[in-house]
Amino acid sequence: MEENITENKTREIPAFLSWWQGGQRYVDNVADNGVKLNLPFEKNALYGDKIWEQLYPDIKIQYILGEEIFGNNKPLNLEIGIGNGEFIANMAVMKPEENYLGVEVFKKIFKLAEKRANKVEHGNIKIIQFDAALILRLMKDNSLNNVYVNFPDPWPKKKHKRRRLLKPDFMQLIASKLKKGGLMQIATDHDDYAEEINENIKEVKGIKSIYPSPYVRKVDDYFPTKYYRKFVNNEGAYFFRYEKI
Numbered sequence: 564m565e566e567n568i569t570e571n572k573t574r575e576i577p578a579f580l581s582w583w584q585g586g587q588r589y590v591d592n593v594a595d596n597g598v599k600l601n602l603p604f605e606k607n608a609l610y611g612d613k614i615w616e617q618l619y620p621d622i623k624i625q626y627i628l629g630e631e632i633f634g635n636n637k638p639l640n641l642e643i644g645i646g647n648g649e650f651i652a653n654m655a656v657m658k659p660e661e662n663y664l665g666v667e668v669f670k671k672i673f674k675l676a677e678k679r680a681n682k683v684e685h686g687n688i689k690i691i692q693f694d695a696a697l698i699l700r701l702m703k704d705n706s707l708n709n710v711y712v713n714f715p716d717p718w719p720k721k722k723h724k725r726r727r728l729l730k731p732d733f734m735q736l737i738a739s740k741l742k743k744g745g746l747m748q749i750a751t752d753h754d755d756y757a758e759e760i761n762e763n764i765k766e767v768k769g770i771k772s773i774y775p776s777p778y779v780r781k782v783d784d785y786f787p788t789k790y791y792r793k794f795v796n797n798e799g800a801y802f803f804r805y806e807k808i
């Protein structure tokens with residue numbers, strides 16, 4: 564039986580359910596002739612309830628274009644799970660010649676990111692409080708320069724591991740949205756998750772590590788966020804950087 568869609572309107576989706584409920588449910592129907600989602604950003608931020616209220620069962624949704632969000636054709640980068648927005652806001656300040664779209668499902672932390680994003684003066688950052696799986700699906704294939712996933716929730720308990728975001732299908736989806744030469748950039752401090760990513764990534768077609776090894780433990784161009792400063796020790800994190808070939 565179809566769930567009553569009105570219940571979804573203002574409900575925040577817990578991150579761990581997002582792939583199944585927010586993502587999977589609506590994502591198979593992305594089409595050029597679909598409904599155009601209205602994206603009423605307030606300054607640089609868009610809250611999920613503004614998207615939920617436009618969704619209904621079996622809706623076909625049109626792709627979202629970078630030009631429509633930013634009003635120009637600058638190279639487009641996506642960060643999934645922006646947390647408090649430190650990384651993406653810094654990138655947007657450092658690279659005014661590129662656009663940065665960030666997605667964070669958790670409303671409370673998104674509010675912090677909103678404050679940060681609104682301080683960036685280059686007009687090249689927009690953030691959306693929604694499930695990244697849906698937003699990623701709505702991006703055109705071969706359209707993104709970089710997709711960043713920084714410190715995804717590790718779900719350390721064995722019984723919760725299936726909630727981890729970086730499954731082969733999800734990474735294949737990321738790969739499909741990258742331009743040729745574009746990068747999927749993943750960072751984690753979690754040994755077991757790194758091992759899983761390393762296994763899962765082998766199943767992803769059309770990408771290759773930019774390093775001679777599957778990952779490196781240190782890079783010299785990562786902007787250390789609060790999360791990084793708190794959890795990464797001298798050994799470094801695990802940085803996976805895979806190029807679309």
Ligand SMILES: C[S@@+](CC[C@H](N)C(=O)[O-])C[C@H]1O[C@@H](n2cnc3c(N)ncnc32)[C@H](O)[C@@H]1O
Pocket residue numbers: 578579581582643644645646647650666667668669672693694695696712713714715716717728788789790791
């Ligand atoms: C451990 S935090 C890391 C935050 C930030 N990237 C950093 O490095 O400080 C992971 C973040 O991903 C978000 N997240 C998890 N699943 C998500 C999804 N499907 N869509 C959007 N955000 C998600 C969580 O709410 C959380 O804020």
